[in-house]
Amino acid sequence: MRICRFTPHGWPDAEVRAGAAVGALDAPVIVDLAALLASEIVADGGEPGRAAELARATFPGSTVALLGSGGRAQREAERLLGALGDPEAARRETGPLGPHAHAREAVRLLAPVDRPPALRDFFAFEDHMVNALRNLGREVPPAWYEAPSHYVTRSASVFGPDEVGQWPAYTEKLDYELEFAIVIGRSGRDIPPERAWDHIAGLTIFNDLSCRDVQRREMGTAVGPAKTKGFDRGCATGPYLVTADEIPRPFEAGMRAFVNGELWSRGSAGSIHWSIEQIVAHASAGETLLPGDMLGSGTVGTGAGIEIDRWIKPGDVIRLEIDGLGALETRVERAGES
Numbered sequence: 001m002r003i004c005r006f007t008p009h010g011w012p013d014a015e016v017r018a019g020a021a022v023g024a025l026d027a028p029v030i031v032d033l034a035a036l037l038a039s040e041i042v043a044d045g046g047e048p049g050r051a052a053e054l055a056r057a058t059f060p061g062s063t064v065a066l067l068g069s070g071g072r073a074q075r076e077a078e079r080l081l082g083a084l085g086d087p088e089a090a091r092r093e094t095g096p097l098g099p100h101a102h103a104r105e106a107v108r109l110l111a112p113v114d115r116p117p118a119l120r121d122f123f124a125f126e127d128h129m130v131n132a133l134r135n136l137g138r139e140v141p142p143a144w145y146e147a148p149s150h151y152v153t154r155s156a157s158v159f160g161p162d163e164v165g166q167w168p169a170y171t172e173k174l175d176y177e178l179e180f181a182i183v184i185g186r187s188g189r190d191i192p193p194e195r196a197w198d199h200i201a202g203l204t205i206f207n208d209l210s211c212r213d214v215q216r217r218e219m220g221t222a223v224g225p226a227k228t229k230g231f232d233r234g235c236a237t238g239p240y241l242v243t244a245d246e247i248p249r250p251f252e253a254g255m256r257a258f259v260n261g262e263l264w265s266r267g268s269a270g271s272i273h274w275s276i277e278q279i280v281a282h283a284s285a286g287e288t289l290l291p292g293d294m295l296g297s298g299t300v301g302t303g304a305g306i307e308i309d310r311w312i313k314p315g316d317v318i319r320l321e322i323d324g325l326g327a328l329e330t331r332v333e334r335a336g337e338s
Contacts, residue, residue: 127301
């Protein structure tokens, strides 16, 4: 299932709905799960106002809250989608919470996971580490091979596919990063690798925008990235949270990055050095992972401008594609211009 969060065009921005994208990846129908459930309750004799209330509680506009139901919301969504029939016909059906479904162009897609409780980004691809550190005048430290390494950044930086990324005023070298992110669905601490998928809700595409000129200075402090990353609208995610039951294991999907339609980067999730299972196990060592937590994979080899010495400009559109997860397009504009 491809879970999303959206607001139909013309509706108040605060009216965020939980949805599921069905049909073709490039032209899906966005099913409003709460609207579908509310109409079902009314058909069973429920009062419309109460039906709407119950449906909203089952499918809140917050994915973090939805994941906190322990899988019940996902199972209910699967049941509703299984009985949906023709998605196009659902666009013409309505109930207490409005249309049952919308065309993709009729909605504004938000980040599939709203304000993760924590956002940790790993450096799990060896090729990227070698290439990027070489261009920063450094070598991969031996400690990188001893355990997965990561930094913690601001979850408030997360934004969605129909929002504009920010080019901070303090950088002249903004870069894209071709990554995926693991989303936690069930709490756990000290999770062994063989149980990792029991705690994973699914995967999404992740573009961790990075200020490379600032990073060169900050890397010399031995503290880690600060203003390099984590700025407002600096962590693009989406378009969907693809649930774990649809993810092949091992995950070896093709990954591509386009800038203004031109292919700049190509790689494979299968080239990862530290596996998804090892990432989850390491992140959970001594600390509890919570539903909605996001664990970035780090950049695939050649998946950033710093590796290939090509640099985006304000106004550029970066399109990240990962087989099975869809495509995430992000336009970047200087702060104050979008």
